[in-house]
Amino acid sequence: MKKKHIFIIMTIFIFIMIFYAVxxxxxxxxxxxxxxxxxxxxxxxxxxxxxxxxxYQTVNFLYNIAMAIGIIIAVIVGIVLGIRIIFGSLDERADxxxxxxxYLIIVAILAFGFSIWKIIIGIxxxxx
Numbered sequence: 001m002k003k004k005h006i007f008i009i010m011t012i013f014i015f016i017m018i019f020y021a022v023x024x025x026x027x028x029x030x031x032x033x034x035x036x037x038x039x040x041x042x043x044x045x046x047x048x049x050x051x052x053x054x055x056y057q058t059v060n061f062l063y064n065i066a067m068a069i070g071i072i073i074a075v076i077v078g079i080v081l082g083i084r085i086i087f088g089s090l091d092e093r094a095d096x097x098x099x100x101x102x103y104l105i106i107v108a109i110l111a112f113g114f115s116i117w118k119i120i121i122g123i124x125x126x127x128x
């Protein structure tokens with residue numbers, strides 16, 4: 001059963017990476033331009049080789065995917081806990097009620113973590 005779940009997760013991950021690889025762009029420049037860009041980066045803190053708008057869009061895309069996956073998993077686990085509390089036997093209800101507090105803590109950590117990620121990325125993008 002666990003191998004099936006791992007296979008499904010790996011398949012989804014591979015499809016996400018394929019989608020990302022298809023939609024991303026790569027540019028090649030001469031070696032002398034790379035050295036000049038490195039010297040400009042040391043002087044000004046910005047590089048001509050890095051397209052910061054595309055980098056921000058990529059990080060924002062990964063944020064949206066991670067947030068969607070986190071929300072979907074949290075909702076599914078919440079539904080399972082709710083069903084166990086409502087329809088389960090006394091033992092299942094007791095076990096499910098003991099899992100409610102850790103579930104809420106994990107959901108809060110998930111929400112705060114993604115909020116902090118979004119705030120930090122926004123601050124970094126505004127300073128570039």
